[in-house]
Amino acid sequence: MTGPGNSGSRCSTRPPFSNSCPPPSRTEAMQEHEVERHEEAAAAGTVPPAAAWPSAWREALEDVRRTARLRLEPRIQQLFEQAELGLIDLAARTEDEAAQERIFTGMAALLGRRDAWLRLCLEGIDQGFDAFAAAAGDGAVQGTALANGMAAHGVPARNLVTRTVERYRASLHGIRTRLAVMHGGRPIRDEEIPAGPVQLVGLWQRLLAELPLTRRLSMVLYVLYDRHVLRTLTGFYDEYERRLAQAGLLPHLRPGGAAGGEGAPQAAVPPSLDRLQAPELAPSERHALLSTLLARSEAPELPVAVAAPPAVAGAPAPAASEVLSPTGDELFAGEAEEGLQGVVDRVRREGPATAAGTGEAPQAILAAERGALCAALVDAGRPLAGVDAALLGLADRLFDCLCEDATLDPEARGILARLYLPYLQAILDEVSLLAREEHPAHRLLNLLVAAARRWGARQAQEGNLAPLLNEAVQRLRSEERLLPTVFEEVFEGIASRVRELEYRSAAVAQRTLEALEGQRRLEIARHTARAHLARLLEGSRPPSGSEYFFTRIWADAFTLILLREAEGERSNPWQQATRVLKGILWTLEPREADEAAHEDREAVNTLIAAGLRDLSRYGLRDFEGWFDRIRAWQEALAQEPGVPRVASQDLVALLEEDEAESQPREDAEACLPGEAGARIGVLQPGALVEITREEGTRRRCLLHVDPAGGGYQFADVLGTRAEAFRPAALAAALEAGRVRILSRDGRLPAFLDHALVRLHGEGAGKEVLQEGEDAG
Structure with missing residues (x-):
């Protein structure tokens, strides 16, 4: 008679139940326990x-x-x-x-x-x-x-x-x-x-x-x-x-390590205000580009004789500099009853205010703004001086760039288009603001565009971004005197609210991603537990009717041990569960019904009962009931050796079926599509993407886990939803257009830098010097 272990003496026939296992290392386990206890208390x-x-x-x-x-x-x-x-x-x-x-x-x-x-x-x-x-x-x-x-x-x-x-x-x-x-x-x-x-x-x-x-x-x-x-x-x-x-x-995220000792993926820290955008130009380069653009804005010298055309919904917005041709004579500015700045200021405060959420196209909103200005200038009989025409043309092209920015959703573009008149007035007062990064108006426009790119006005209504953008626009349109201090006050208010939105969304994302990470750890633990259980069951033949006990119950027990014990397969509970299961299988093996075998079985049963009691906190709660069933199986086999048995192959097949049901289906295509595979290879933690879901909704999401972890976990920018992509699935979604990469590292070019470079490139008739991040 031999047991599951060494063969030879009677002692060797007993399974390896030993109380002399070396104690596990406590350093990592204690540290993790301390952190979890602090987090639970904070929650x-x-x-x-x-x-x-x-x-x-x-x-x-x-x-x-x-x-x-x-x-x-x-x-x-x-x-x-x-x-x-x-x-x-x-x-x-x-x-x-x-x-x-x-x-x-x-x-x-x-x-x-x-x-x-x-x-x-x-x-x-x-x-x-x-x-x-x-x-x-x-x-x-x-x-x-x-x-x-x-x-x-x-x-x-x-x-x-x-x-x-x-x-x-x-x-x-x-x-x-x-x-x-x-x-x-x-x-x-x-x-x-x-x-x-x-x-x-x-x-x-x-x-x-x-x-x-x-x-x-x-x-x-x-x-x-x-x-x-x-x-x-x-x-x-x-x-x-x-x-x-x-x-x-x-x-923002404290993911647990993968089973088997693999390194834990790193969390991406949500960017602060300075990380929402990446300045492209040095100050000297901005001034040089601005000077070039103004020099190109010389217009033909024609008298004002054209009335402002009506704004048509959906039609491209005619530039005010095209509707109102300048005379080129600087003296007209002094002869007119009201200067250009005065007309712009009056239209800004008294003109129509398009409310957000009306569904009006950004170009239509911009056309209405320009139409109101053109009509006011024509009614005032106000000819444009050459400098005024250059500045007006520059503002027109700048806001055309804003309304065509593919990284902004339509609602955000519609809200920001209403900044045309306030910024036209600011440019007329001090055109250098477009090149001076420290100017409040420069900082404010860049911040508004960066926040809208990051959160999206429609998506972030829960986070009060759309009302926040509207509030900034209304303040700039209604202010009596549009001084730099007004832009500074609006900037400070927006910046503080954006920081609050970042903090709230990061806190929600932490919980959402931890839940997603927990699901991933559960899948890994289930796979590891079932593989270990299949090895233990190999060659065994337990009695018929015990399939549920040896597959589902023990698979859950090993899974819970992996999830709860920091040392996983090296922990004492894991080793104890392995010895208990080996002992149970040993008692159910066919052997001669003599007194010695009965004594061996009873000795092992004593250890099995103690082991099941210790393992009750890992899913074996009805340990007494299961022990009674084990004894019944033993008695039935002792009295009737011909009791039907289950082959180990059938038990392993049951385990594989359970795992197939719990695991997501892998993509049939193992290789990544060519271009999409190259694009996802450059994604960094914090990458910003836009995901179109089956119901047609679009959500802007951030990559929160290092791709080195084997998968891509995205949480929307408000942190309320998260989803995981395997590399092949993400590449397929990119190919199908369901996922659009807005920024591979979470930052987009500062709007004014990008606009100056783009306008310079278009005016020169050459390629745009730098188009920034791929907009899809």
């Missing part, structure tokens, strides 16, 4: 205190604290040296002795507190980290001495904070979102970031507030602090974000 609204953070998080924050101290200490030492030289130079250039005395007094006070302030600076950095950790279980970080004085200190400190945050906004966005995970998903404000710009400027502000300094001296010292400390922190904030990411602080 329940009870954020654990910092003491309950996973150890990797605490270590990462401590590493960043040490790095901040090491990076800032030498720079502060250098700052004092440069401050001394700068104040001496300032005093040398000042002829007033009283002013010189004030400079030297301030310098002496500053240098006298050098060591004390350096110590306070390092302590202040520690305060920021301590305050952030202390607030983990209580809510928002309470105002520290670093940030409390910012509001009261005035314009210089606030301006310095604004410029520093803008300088490092990409890294700070990543830091904020990762720190938010530590606080259960609560948004982190700039003043709460440990060692962030607000806190660092607050440190300098505390020192200057204690010194007898004039306003001029304070401004000089703020400039020196910016130059020698704040502008040198690029590498620090990049390392700050990288260290948090290494600790597992991935706010």
